[in-house]
Amino acid sequence: xxxxNIDLINLENAGVRRDNRWLVRGIDLRIRKGEIVTIIGxxxxxxxxxxxxxxxxxxxxxxxxxxxxxxxxxxxPQKLHIDPALPMRVDRLLDLTAKxxxxxxxxxxxxxxxxxxxxxxxQDLSGGEFQRILLARAMVRRPNxxxxxxxxxxxxxxxxxxxxxxxxxxxxxxxxxxxxxxxDLHIVMADTDTVLCxxxxxxxxxxxxxxxxxxxxxxxxxxxxxxxxxxYRHDHDHIQNPDGTVQHADGSISESCHPDKHEHxxxxxxxx
Amino acid sequence: xxxxxxxxxxIRALFAGIGLAVVVGPLGCLIIWxxxxxxxxxxxxxxxxxxxxxxxxxxxxxxxxxxxxxASCVAMMIAKRTPSLSSDTILAILAHSTLALGLVxxxxxxxxxxxxxxxxxxxxxxxxxxxxxxIYAGGGAILAIVIWQWRRLVAATLSPExxxxxxxxxxxxxxxxxxxxxxxxxxxVKLVGVLLITALMIIPAAxxxxxxxxxxxxxxxxxxxxxxxxxxxxxxxxxxxTPSGPSIILxxxxxxxxxxxxxxxxxxxxxxxxxxxxxxxxxxxxK
Numbered sequence: 001x002x003x004x005n006i007d008l009i010n011l012e013n014a015g016v017r018r019d020n021r022w023l024v025r026g027i028d029l030r031i032r033k034g035e036i037v038t039i040i041g042x043x044x045x046x047x048x049x050x051x052x053x054x055x056x057x058x059x060x061x062x063x064x065x066x067x068x069x070x071x072x073x074x075x076x077p078q079k080l081h082i083d084p085a086l087p088m089r090v091d092r093l094l095d096l097t098a099k100x101x102x103x104x105x106x107x108x109x110x111x112x113x114x115x116x117x118x119x120x121x122x123q124d125l126s127g128g129e130f131q132r133i134l135l136a137r138a139m140v141r142r143p144n145x146x147x148x149x150x151x152x153x154x155x156x157x158x159x160x161x162x163x164x165x166x167x168x169x170x171x172x173x174x175x176x177x178x179x180x181x182x183x184d185l186h187i188v189m190a191d192t193d194t195v196l197c198x199x200x201x202x203x204x205x206x207x208x209x210x211x212x213x214x215x216x217x218x219x220x221x222x223x224x225x226x227x228x229x230x231x232y233r234h235d236h237d238h239i240q241n242p243d244g245t246v247q248h249a250d251g252s253i254s255e256s257c258h259p260d261k262h263e264h265x266x267x268x269x270x271x272x
Numbered sequence: 273x274x275x276x277x278x279x280x281x282x283i284r285a286l287f288a289g290i291g292l293a294v295v296v297g298p299l300g301c302l303i304i305w306x307x308x309x310x311x312x313x314x315x316x317x318x319x320x321x322x323x324x325x326x327x328x329x330x331x332x333x334x335x336x337x338x339x340x341x342x343a344s345c346v347a348m349m350i351a352k353r354t355p356s357l358s359s360d361t362i363l364a365i366l367a368h369s370t371l372a373l374g375l376v377x378x379x380x381x382x383x384x385x386x387x388x389x390x391x392x393x394x395x396x397x398x399x400x401x402x403x404x405x406x407i408y409a410g411g412g413a414i415l416a417i418v419i420w421q422w423r424r425l426v427a428a429t430l431s432p433e434x435x436x437x438x439x440x441x442x443x444x445x446x447x448x449x450x451x452x453x454x455x456x457x458x459x460x461v462k463l464v465g466v467l468l469i470t471a472l473m474i475i476p477a478a479x480x481x482x483x484x485x486x487x488x489x490x491x492x493x494x495x496x497x498x499x500x501x502x503x504x505x506x507x508x509x510x511x512x513x514t515p516s517g518p519s520i521i522l523x524x525x526x527x528x529x530x531x532x533x534x535x536x537x538x539x540x541x542x543x544x545x546x547x548x549x550x551x552x553x554x555x556x557x558x559k
Contacts, residue, residue: 057436075437082430085481086305092486096427097438121485147437 006033008071008145008177009054014063016049023049026201027063031145034171036178036191038208041198042220047181050198051147054179074143074176076134078150082122090125090133091118094140108140111173112166128159135163139170145177146170153183164191281397282510288399288407289502289520292460293476295411297495298418299456300477301487302449303470305429310360311348312470314367315454318344319461319469320391321370324377327386334406337461341454344370349447371466394465394517396506403462410459414452425449426487464517471521476501479528501527 008031015025024046031037031054039047052058053065055073082088094105109115112132117125125133131151138146148167152160168191171178180192195211197203197220204214211217303312322337329336344366351362378386387395418425427435428442428449435442460469476498477490484490504527505520512519 052437055437056439073438075434077431077433080431080434083305083307085478086430087481087484087486087490088430089485093430095423096430097423097435097440099423 006068007031007066008033008068009179010064010066011050011054011060012064012066014053014060014065016046016053016058017061022200024053024198024200025062027053027198028202028205029054029196031177031179033144033177034175035193036167036171036180037194037196038180038182038192039196039198040182041203043183045198046200047183047198048149050196051149051179051181055145055147068144071145072141072143074138074141074146076131076138076146076148076151078153078181080130080134084123088122089118090114090120090122093122093133094137096137098141100140104140104142108136111139111170112136128155128162131155131159131163132166135166135170139174139176142174143176145179147179149181150183151180281399282506284399284401284404285396285516286503286506288404288463289396289506290499291404291407291411292463292472293498293502294495295415296456296460296473297476297480297493297498298415298422298491299453300473300475300498301480301491301494302425302429303453304474304477304481305487306449308453309470309474310363310367311450312453312457312473314348314363314370315341315344315457316461316466316469317367317371317374319457320466321374321377322458323391323461324374324381327381328377333462337458338455340370341458342451345450345454348450390465391461392465392467393515394461394463394468396463396516396520399463407459407463410455414456414459417448417452421445421448422488422491464520468517468521471524472498475521475524475528479524479531482532497527497531498524 009029010031011027011029014027014029016023017025027050029037029050039050041047049058053060055075056065056067056071059065090109091105094100094108105118106115109118112135114129114132114136117129117133120129122130122133135148135151138148146167151167152163155163167178167180170176171191190208192208194205195208196205197211197214197217199220203216203220204211206214303309318341319337322340323333325331325340326333326336348359348362348366351357351366352359354362357365375388378388378391390398424435424440424442424445425448427440428445432442432446435445456473457469460472464472477494479497480490480493484493501524502520505523506516508514508523509516509519
């Protein structure tokens with residue numbers, strides 16, 4: 001994958017204050033090209049504020065925020081309700097914030113395995129389909145930074161694994177940076193380079209493995225919870241296709257990845 | 273009806289109505305998508321206050337009406353920051369206070385030569401050449417801005433969050449949208465009156481909804497259906513000797529009814545393709 005040392009985003013000791021209260025403070029966050037950073041933390045910890053700070057929709061009241069010149073952001077919202085009075089097909093949704101060519105649209109839909117949905121109305125899509133389309137929409141104008149706000153919320157496990165796979169594939173093929181917000185502490189994408197554990201300030205940060213064993217993390221989320229914590233891992237012996245089938249390392253395709261056949265269980269998290 | 277259709281005032285009314293209908297088509301769609309019909313109503317009430325002020329202090333309503341509607345927009349934005357009242361409540365307060373104040377002011381001025389009926393329901397047949405100029409120049413400018421900003425307007429409507437993250441500043445777009453509505457209401461108040469402006473904006477848009485597959489198609493069709501409504505309404509009012517403003521709205525409503533009841537075919541066809549996809553998906557789903 002294309003990974004060099006270009007900083008897309010660099011926050012140093014950044015803070016946001018509203019009504020004489022610090023929403024977040026002392027945030028150090030650095031996202032490089034091709035890097036995946038996940039922010040976790042309880043409700044009200046300032047995850048969204050931090051993401052907004054990084055993207056630049058709010059200003060820092062203290063500290064330093066640097067963004068790569070001409071940074072292009074692709075954003076996947078947590079949830080999106082589209083009023084039924086608004087006629088909106090998938091191909092038009094891809095055009096939402098900028099005009100893109102038909103070719104780009106086709107590529108984006110292909111990348112998420114949904115070329116057949118181009119003319120479907122967004123209101124008719126299932127939850128998993130809609131998530132994929134939102135991802136296609138975010139990547140269609142070739143962003144340098146993909147920002148995802150709890151992308152797998154309310155999505156079943158198979159779709160979740162597939163979305164993570166797609167995100168990784170997009171990162172690999174475009175070299176974009178990825179900033180993900182997750183409130184689900186139990187599952188953090190395995191390809192995450194850095195986890196930022198927030199609670200108004202940074203409790204701890206580092207690789208997924210180092211964070212889950214950090215005492216600050218344990219204090220915040222409780223030791224009893226960590227028994228259930230699982231870092232979602234891909235053993236890269238198979239790829240889940242967008243239609244739900246599984247392509248194994250040997251090229252075969254099956255309906256699912258049976259543990260007996262391929263020594264890999266789809267529910268096989270590493271319990272830490 | 274006879275010769276009335278070739279009279280100058282009838283032709284002027286026709287042109288005025290057609291021009292206005294074209295301009296309000298896309299704006300009406302945005303109002304529907306944003307569920308802001310009551311906002312349009314509030315501005316219409318404020319426009320009445322503008323007319324009353326124009327009479328009272330003897331300035332052109334061309335200045336007084338946009339001034340009051342734009343000021344109402346600002347008042348609304350400020351009041352919205354008061355978290356103790358919902359925006360629905362704020363709109364209602366603003367709408368009815370401005371209407372009440374407007375009517376009181378009209379009576380204070382002695383009601384001389386003021387046709388309250390005309391204020392409430394409009395008098396499109398009284399349109400003069402100057403009014404036509406205002407509609408086509410002002411309306412043309414509004415339409416040009418709407419077309420220029422269309423992608424941003426739709427994006428800010430669909431998801432302010434996405435628009436903001438991707439650098440489109442939806443807050444500014446919302447301001448612009450409110451101002452455009454204020455201006456179009458200022459233009460429209462003379463033609464269809466305070467009580468019917470919102471209907472003029474949203475009925476053609478609602479009628480267009482079932483027949484289209486994109487926001488752009490809906491905007492264009494709303495303008496076309498608005499024009500049809502104006503023509504049908506004006507000829508109807510001449511034929512049956514009914515008031516022009518209400519006749520235009522009624523024609524639009526009948527059009528909406530006809531288009532809603534009759535053609536299920538197009539949307540049924542769309543539904544079936546969408547369901548087909550669903551079926552496909554479900555079939556492959558491993559779970």
